[in-house]
Amino acid sequence: MIDRAALLDDLQRLVKLLEDDLRERVGDVPELDARLREEHRLAREAGRTAEAYEQWREEPLTQAAVAWVLATVFVRFMEDNGLLETPRLSGPGERRSLARDHHTVFFQKNPTLSDREYLEDVFREVAALPAAAALFDERHNPLWSLGLSGDGARKLLELWQRIDPETGELVHDFTDPAWSTRFLGDLYQDLSEAARKRYALLQTPEFVEEFILDRTLDPAVEEFGYAAVRLIDPTCGSGHFLLGAFRRLFALHQRNTPGTHSRELAQRALDQVWGVDINPFAVAIARFRLLVAGLRATGIGRLKDAPAFRIHLAAGDSLFHGVRFLRGEQMDISRGQIPLNRAHDTLKHTYHAEDAEALREILGQQYHAVVGNPPYVTVKDEALNATYRGNYGACHRQYSLAVPFMQRFFDLTLAGRDGQPAGFTGMITANSFMKREFGKKLIEEFIPRSDLTHVVDTSGAYIPGHGTPTVILFGRNRAPVAGTVRAVMGIRGEPQTPEDPAKGLVWTAIREQIHDVGSSSDWVSVSDTARSVFHEHPWSLGGGGAAELKELLDERSDRRLGDVAREIGFGAVTREDEAYLVSREVALRHRVGASFIKPLVAGETIRDWGLIEPVEAIWPYDAKSLGATADQGTVRFLWPMRSILAGRTAYGQTQIERGLSWFEYSMFFRDRYSTPLSIAFAEVATHNHFVLDRGGKVFKQTAPVIKLPAAATEDEHLAFLGLLNSSTGCFWLKQVSHCKGGQGINEGAKDEAWEGREA
Secondary structure, rough: OOOOOHHHHHHHHHHHHHHHHHHHHHOOOHHHHHHHHHHHHHHHHOOOOOOOOHHHHHHHHHHHHHHHHHHHHHHHHHHHHHOOOOOOOOOHHHHHHHHHHHHHHHHHHOOOHHHHHHHHHHHHHHHHHHHHHHHHHOHHHHHHHHOOOOHHHHHHHHHHHOOOOOOOOOOOOOOOOHHHHHHHHHHHHOOHHHHHHHHOOOOHHHHHHHHHHOOOOHHHHHOOOOOOEEEOOOOOOOOOHHHHHHHHHHHHHHHHOOOHHHHHHHHHHOEEEEEEEEEEEHHHHHHHHHHHHHHHHHOOHHHHHHHOOOOEEEEEOOOOOOOOOOOOOOOOOOOOOOOOOOOOOOOOOOOOOOOOOHHHHHOOOOEEEEEEEEOOOOOOOOHHHHHHHHHHHOOOOOOEEEHHHHHHHOEEEEEOOOOOOOOOOEEEEEEHOOOOOOOOHHHHHHHHEEEEEEEEOOOOOOOOOHHHHHEEEEOOOOOOOOOOOEEEEEOOOOOOOOOHHHHHHHHHHHHEEEEEEEOOOOOOOEEEEHHHHHHOOOOOOOOOHHHHHHHHHHHHHOOOOHHHEEEEEEEEEOOOOOEEEEHHHHHHHHHOOOOHHHEEHHHOOOOOOOOOEEEEEEOOOOOOOOOOOOOOOHHHHHHEEEEEEEOOOEEEOOOOOOOOOOOOEEEHHHHHOOOEEEEEEEOOOOOEEEEEEOOOEEEOOOOEEEEOOOOOHHHHHHHHHOOOOOHHHHHHHHHHEOOOOOOOOOOOOOOOOHHHHOO
């Protein structure tokens, strides 16, 4: 049986070794380096990256390393479970010896070759079987684009043949009568730390997947018929949603056409599930899992007896590639027609691992059900960030990918017009858009045009691996129909980590109460809320009457904070804290003048309603004019870091390009500093900590300040401070601020309500 933890641990170390091996090969083989440089150049021209070549190159190296590892994992799984009759890599018992014999015979015939050629021979032998051909596709699989060295391949082969000295058994045995491929989800998520961070890799728990399919695929089947439905996951990852959809559809075909051969029924079901993912090795895993599911469903025990199943998957960027469908276009999904009047088709650029033909087919049509768990990260690459912003109108400020993916999910859903029924969409996504400023355009411009049907607050549920508070959204791609939206609103978080997350108290309440309008428990309450509430930013999903109370406070207030305050914002951004943050003693010892040392306040130091505890910092400004200046001691102290300080960028320009001195802060707001009285608060906090400051301090971006009109007295500041620090103020802020999570929030149990950090 598979030891998932031991397998993951060994393969994580191996991937790093293979990355080093490939990096060295690219440096040694000019042809490989030249090909990668050309691919990088084309990607930059297409607006898919702004990274320098050396930085960009790390991703294809990782993809190739993982591709080699996964290719051997697939072969090992098929060997140990009898799908391949002749073992070529390893196997329990005598099969390991047989594999070693094949290895010996290969080198007797090919004495000048290496283990790389041996593994390639194994892959080609397996790929000769129709059912497995796509797993080792030489046109797009990264393992063929960047070959390992012979030594790298040998390390890979040795891993699979390693024996446990204590038991004498094979260390990694994939034998499993149930043919479970769930372990591949662990590999997808954690095999490469670099890929996990880059793509925000995260598995969707089965109970969440089932909840979403219940409310998308099932009603789509009822609306359109089981044989006509087509489902896509545009962020399919390792294929959890696709596997769940395949099982449901195959069962429906069996029930309705019992006399048809199971192979035909399996293919019909496979023809109804489609997927795309930006990560090529995620697609490889999903493809293998669907293949195994198809074999299992049809009772085929040997790969040579299996047909060449059509599996509709492709590596690609769902936000970049394919058609953008416009409202009012006419298309016949049953015939797979691509509308003539379309926004644009960006398949002019594909990476080596991306199949333009497959992407054109998959992303060139709309679907009866669109489901998924899109990544929630912000896009660090400037070029790709700008490309997405140009393609999706709701992208605003420092948006997270939750925004364009919400648009894309609806875009890929069959549009309802001219009396035709609309498709269904469902996703679990980060809830940050609900309250943070970047979600404003999405909520106020895009959502009012779409038929949002359900908003389910899952931030209090324990969902393994989901450290970011989440929400589940359901809708249909048509103009809004009903005047209300079903809202499941949170009251309390999970009190302790449940043994079975699917049976957690909060999740159970969500599952059981979603159809019971007006119900309320200790955990959630359910209501049909006026649609107009979800057309205004921010959203408040507080249950137990919290949302209603917040709405009442909004109605009763006659002024907003912006009507009272002159301005709200921070005082300074250094962008190189380590250069400036030194103690007064150290600064004076280096002969920095006393007037060039000021208290610098960060948000984390505002934790007491009556006290701010700043740190000392170099402050390169004239005390009277507030112009940038520095004495000899300050210049001498900062001089070793002058290149770094001069190269700081803001608004796409360096310090020097912006007309600033190399030694001054990246940003300094003189007007906010010159007015003594300020009301300071922490950007991220558990409670409303507003503090009166009487001047002389510099407030960083994590500690914004509220500036009342210049004529406001100290007593007026104190009166306003009392309102901000009141329980009413705390309640209102909790409703409109984004919960950034904290210990226990979707990472375990939330022992106390105050653990959520609001921003």
